[in-house]
Amino acid sequence: MSTVDTGSTVSTASPDDATPGRRRSTRATGSAFLPRVLLLPAALAVALLVIPLIALIGRLDPATLWADVTSPAAMSALVLSLQTATIATAACAVLGIPLALVIARAGARTAAVLRAIVTVPLVLPPMVGGVALLFLFGRNGWLGAALETVGVRIPFTTAAVILAQTFVALPFLVLALEGALRATGVRYEQAAAALGAGRWRILWRITLPLAGPGLVAGVVLCFARALGEFGATALFAGNAPGVTQTMPLAIYTAFNGAGVSQGTAVALSLLLLVTAVAVLLLVRGWRPGSTR
Amino acid sequence: MSTVDTGSTVSTASPDDATPGRRRSTRATGSAFLPRVLLLPAALAVALLVIPLIALIGRLDPATLWADVTSPAAMSALVLSLQTATIATAACAVLGIPLALVIARAGARTAAVLRAIVTVPLVLPPMVGGVALLFLFGRNGWLGAALETVGVRIPFTTAAVILAQTFVALPFLVLALEGALRATGVRYEQAAAALGAGRWRILWRITLPLAGPGLVAGVVLCFARALGEFGATALFAGNAPGVTQTMPLAIYTAFNGAGVSQGTAVALSLLLLVTAVAVLLLVRGWRPGSTR
């Protein structure tokens, strides 16, 4: 007896008939569960973010655009911005990843306090942050005075730019990563420990890879914020072309300066934007598909 | 035969001997898997965020502190800040939650593009964002001109403050929530759909509760950013006490103006900080323990 058909039927079919076809799995498993009405507010949100930028582009002065964005001052500011934002992001990673881990794995109360502390620089107008840094590292500051005695002076140097960027961007990395770590939970870490993996191995092979999307999101947010940082930098690092004049400061200067229509400022803003989006898309391109 | 002891032993023991004791589960399941060395950079990170603030407090003028923070101008700015930041956060929730859902459930490519778009306002110096909003909603802007014909004028109104805050704070909510949604995956949504739950039920009962920590994080970040917003507001909404002068604008005005010590600016900054931290701890207090 083989493959007997007994009334209500069963039969085999050749697999060769099956066309692999396009994979609809994304639709079937993803947006299939979203109420479609939500597309409306989502589209509105995108519009809110995009249309002002289009309005900005509409005010560009095409005559001077190219000269504005390729001027040596613009280029040196862009290079400085990319350099300092990269270093600041690295510093945030070194300091922020451990902090996010500690918060994510701490008790509820400790976590709440640490999270509040981390959120503070977000609430503070960046300029006040700059003043605070100046009060600390400045000539009359606690640390600044000490450093002065060993001949180190931080304010108004490129180091100050990086410090200011780190101060304002750190919370982004910490909070984004912490959320992802908490969402992942400790199941896999427990499984790894139960297999004999040491703490470092668990960290590198399990915890961080599993929090990957959150880590990438945090790094991206952090980099973006560092790149756009203006207020704290202006106060703490000053506005010296080539040393501390990053793109946002160049934009500010152009905006305040001799320009007739602020066209230069807008042009520089767009240069910053395009660079940032390019970097973001690049980073996102590296990102592997969701692991789950 | 019962409970036979055959060489290598087994025996029962009374449960009454067991003392429930304190629950060490947090230690055993959480930070137990972290390399302890990480506490060092984590502590450094906290120091970086906290010590500048202490330096700031150190420069307070105790003589005028109380008068500064309780002045009617300060109080009206604080109330306006809390009101506008709350409304802006609500607006961000209405627009941002759907957008985060769409991004989290979209294909990799669509998601990357949308995420880049959302990140843009982070990179843009807020001042440029303010200009962009002015170009759009201003009297001569595309939308502003249209609104003017129906008698609606946005700049210099509280609505402009809210719009500016929404513009700069929206990305925070979207990116934080999107990360959490992606980390949660669609397993539970599939399970709910397989039980016959409709899209709205899945959204309210499964998706959002499971992304709860991410949602709370996003809302907190969003609120904090709205509360601290200065650049875009200054340009787009202006600085009229009681109408558009939020705390950051009051701080900046005090900073730019005050004579020698900038004490008022610092005092106002601390008022803002304390308020923000209080709100954050309150919100975090509501948050139930991690669901997993």
Place this chain on the structure above:
Amino acid sequence: GGPGGGTPGTDAVAGQVTVFAAASLSGAFDEIAADVEAAHPGVEIEPIRYDGSSTLATQLIEGARADVFASADEANLQRVVDAGLAASPRVFATNRLTLVVPTGNPGDVTGLADLADPDLAVVLCAAEVPCGAASGQLARAAGVTPRVDSYEQNVTAVLTKIATGEADAGLVYVTDAARSDDVETVATVGADDVVNRYPIVALAEARTPAAAAFVDHVLSPAGRAVLERWGFGAP
């Protein structure tokens, strides 16, 4: 200290000079810097740091390294002097306010009295900042109580609101008004009575006599000519 006693105009003066200057001086000081470098081949003026006078003063007090500070008001320079970083500043220019309106004057603004018109959108500098203090003084002198829609943080912000047409009238410095294509000035009665004085000083820790050379050049007739061209008045 470097080799002492060089006089302006001789090639003995050499070295780098870092200048902190109020934002409103940007065009004029760039020109003056070029002139100084031309006059003294050994002198190199670093790109001038422009920012709000208050910000610059704070930075100097907290340790920013500079040779020359030119402020848009005397109060902020006095903070630097009080901190012991400089002595005996000298006023090198003055500035005065003017009414500005968007090109075409859509609000039909004719004078200071229109600042009280509730139908017009009026922006002024905040009272705390120098231009705001001056605006208040000017309005009081004219017997006008302005109905202000927004107290801006600085002149640029006022100018932007006028240039984009968001506001119908505002008060800015003549030097700022001169730099924008998108605004028109309206005759402002009594503006000459409310002048803003710009002091300059070589800081005590100036590295070279070239700093003094720069200050001297600003104060010299050649420097004054440049400043005048940018709209500044005589001290």
Place this chain on the structure above:
Amino acid sequence: MTAALAADIRVRRRGLTVAAALTAAPGEIVAVMGPSGAGKTTVLEAIAGLTPLDAGSVRIGDEVVSAPGRQVAPQRRGTVLLRQDPCLFPHLSARDNVAFGLRSRGETARRSRAVAEDWLARVGLAGAEERAPRELSGGQQQRVALARALAAEPRVVLLDEPLTALDPATAATLRTVLADQLRAAGTTALLVTHDALDAAAAADRLVLLEEGRVSQAGDVRSVLRAPATPFGAAIAGLNRVVGRVDGGVWRAGALRIAERADAGDASIALFRPGAVGLAAGDGGIGRLADALTWEATVDRLEPTVGGVRVFVADPALAVDVSVEHAAELRPGRPVVLELAASDITWA
């Protein structure tokens, strides 16, 4: 007879192409068994709408719910799927997990809670209503998941290994609860299981799925009695010996059978390991009148719950003996086997 469910599933997986058609009449319970990785879960998830088809179609009642260019959302198919992983909602209590399906089908909150509590009691979890999933043991979670699926009383229920991870005593109780509920509600069900007892106790028909294809299907008892494949024999617990009929004599290694009543030209002999007699020396054999005897060598011994299973080669088969009986057996030891011809089923 209109089928409640008619599926022709074609899905390409890494390492496997599933191409299986199966139907179920209204109220019919169809068990699906197959080796690990055969595609059972894929079939169920395709029917539920969680896995898209590459070709083929799924019809539920009168509606085509999956077909090229057509994909009805999972929640609008009238099916309920219990996945292999219990997948309880971590933020809901046991009661709310069970009530979820009912609420989704429009029941009031009050009634859903009442029904959910009733169901928790039925699966032996009275008193655990308020617990979070993480406060439940693996088997308890499995039971909540089963209650959640059954409480929704769908037209068609798809159960993916609902009774694994349960001890035999609990499983026996739940098997009865499951069968009773499905019969009483007239639910059409597909029941994926690894235990033939589930199929025998609860199902009308049994479908064997191997390497993505249906290898055998039919009435549960007839499939278990005459499995067509080695896998079928394994789940039925039968020896399956493939021989060759040559000159009227069937032979497989040392085992030969000349007269085979009703066997026709069938060449596969099926019989229980317990039906084979084994003698190590010369005792114990010859109890049965019509016995076949042959000689073999012990290959391997494996303890079972009640005795010992002896594996011999040529032909390879298993013999169940008592512990005492097995005491003197060692691999390599020659033995004599006997088997009553009447205990053999031919296929």
Place this chain on the structure above:
Amino acid sequence: MTAALAADIRVRRRGLTVAAALTAAPGEIVAVMGPSGAGKTTVLEAIAGLTPLDAGSVRIGDEVVSAPGRQVAPQRRGTVLLRQDPCLFPHLSARDNVAFGLRSRGETARRSRAVAEDWLARVGLAGAEERAPRELSGGQQQRVALARALAAEPRVVLLDEPLTALDPATAATLRTVLADQLRAAGTTALLVTHDALDAAAAADRLVLLEEGRVSQAGDVRSVLRAPATPFGAAIAGLNRVVGRVDGGVWRAGALRIAERADAGDASIALFRPGAVGLAAGDGGIGRLADALTWEATVDRLEPTVGGVRVFVADPALAVDVSVEHAAELRPGRPVVLELAASDITWA
């Protein structure tokens, strides 16, 4: 004899207090069975260091790893735990999952990969090395998890239901792989399972855990032959009839036994459902010489893989009969039962 493992586990859970002591000698394999929710997983996780003790202690080799005020980290106990949920690392391929434990124990990457591939082949997953866990079926994931645990070759391995979710054929193969590996490596093991066959085939000793306490423990075969509790009888597949000895006669409902060789004053009779004869009319009974007979009423019928299980009341017990035999049986029908006294074990 130094125990490789000596645990006295006291953990308070919601709804249950676990208070169980158990030890294992070096190289000994101890099976743990118990009803769902009895605390088996809790015991294993406490030994592995994932669940803190409320009291008691755990000693592994010569080291006390858990005690009041002492809690050695899980990764420093020399144990490997296979959890009930396979919990494969979702971002690692099957091969890398298996290699993970080896790498953690300091093996080189190259050797870890080689061993991992070997292990995947042993669990029947050759060719699936590169797959991500989500590309594996439930049973395949279970097998990878088992390979991952065993490949690490720990001193002590704790296996929580390693063979569930597997079909009988695959389970049989893996049971052999598991037993062979543990014996060959001299690994001390605790094996939680729901299938007595696993215990019989792989373990030296069997511990029954019920409601957090050890209800019985001992040599696997003697526990399965003389289970002390109803649960034990259920896993051993035995009828367990509790009677009263009164004036030299043992009675339980309609069943009475006067002469009980070697029974002493034991009052619980244990026997296989298959050992009971059943006659619906007057045939079929009386085959056995020393048989006890009694009358009963059919309570419930349940199909089994090879036949039908008939449940009767007073005393409640199960009788296995053939399908043909069961054809005329219905609930409520009176039947005559017979049982050879020699088939009874007394406890």
